[in-house]
Amino acid sequence: MTKFKVVLTKETWPAAMERIEQHCEVKCWKEAEPIPRTVLLEWLKDAEGLFSTGDVKVDEDLLSNAPQLRVVAQSSVGYDNIDIDACTRREIPFGNTPGVLVETTADLTFTLLLSAARRIHECWDFVKSGNWASNNNIPYGVDLFGKTLGIVGMGDIGCAVARRAKACGLNIIYYNRTRRMDDHVLEARYVDFRDLLHESDFIITLVPLSNQSRGMFGAEEFAQMKSSAYFINAARGSIVNTEALYEALKSKQIAYAALDVTDPEPLAGDHPLLSLPNILITPHVGSATYETRNRMAHLAVDNLLAGLGRLALPACVNPTVNYPK
Structure with a gap:
């Protein structure tokens, strides 16, 4: 044959x-x-x-x-x-x-949120470097319970993340091209994109890359976030203006970022983002099980x-x- x-x-x-x-x-x-x-x-x-x-x-x-x-x-x-x-x-x-890959990617996305909020990799570095002589200088994180999570892109993965967030006591708002008719099941509130930026303590983006979403998060968007906001990107690197994110983190315009995707990708070892203390980056492992x-x-x-x-x-x-x- x-x-x-x-x-x-x-x-x-x-x-x-x-x-x-x-x-x-x-x-x-x-x-x-x-x-x-x-x-x-x-x-x-x-x-x-x-x-x-x-x-x-x-x-x-x-x-x-x-x-x-x-x-x-x-x-x-x-x-x-x-x-x-x-x-x-x-x-x-x-x-x-x-x-x-929906559930696996949702696991990774929520892991980024949890790890960033509780500064898990900084805690590991603290222990590994031999600094755990007392509890005086330990890295402090922030609570999730009672905070507001904004999800940009409420597709299948976004819904899976919302289910995990609900279990942790987060209030969920979301922005999508169209409102989901089942958002009451997720106990998620549909809001305008700008309102999401203003209200969220944590922002997760899960939109697919398109001409419309490319550069969706830039200097203007970071400026509208809370100074205490945590930004998580588990979608595509080009959705974010990398230089604008760097400046927002460096100036503490936002508190923290956790990324599974970057632009460029892979990220060079001497990239300026890696010099910052308030960022966590994984090597595009959303579906890597x-x-x-x-x-x-x-x-x-x-x-x-x-x-x-x-x-x-x-x-x-x-x-x-x-x-x-």
Whole structure:
């Protein structure tokens, strides 16, 4: 039986990889650095499927070099690296991995909030450095109970965070493009974006990156927050103006920031943000658990194999060109 020709921009999890290799002739980039664009374009000349982990830009130029391409599958929920319109024009369905990472990402997001509020990593550094001679100089945090949490982007992950916040006694307000009809279940109050900035003790942003959300948090927005506000970004780095965030933290215009995503990403070891005492940064680990990454990989394989067989993708971002046609 003739196998489908597939390009992988990076190795995926073993069980998912085995499924691909059962049905496909695979070209897989196995080096630590991202696949060079020239190599990728050469490999795609006769490829019928592309499996990405979000580390390459899929645009008109790439697609024009892949005339046999039937499907693009990516092991992530975000797809700001994908030109969906270009895929649609060429009738190529694109599949992502929504749903399977909701609870895991909500765990990480709320962990950032808790760790920042109670200064967990500063406490660890305090102990590790041998300063725990007495309790006089311990790092002090702030309470969550009774405070106001503002969630920007009340999608599935935002709702999962809200459930966790409710258990901790936080008052929840949120801003979304449209009001959720089920917000009474979450005991969350819909407010204007500016009101959220003014009222919140903690602000979590979970909006997807788009032309509208890029740079959503800049100098003007930080200036409208409380000086005691904690800002948490677990969405995309480019939603925040990094220079404005640095100035807001340095001048103590806001109290603290906790980030799982940055702009640029990865962040260089000598970046000015890392010199500040009031910030916590993790290396984009929102979905990084063994269970979730495996589920993501298998859903991406489901999308890939369905598209190769001209069957409907289980999770298709551009459904107007989803199979069958």
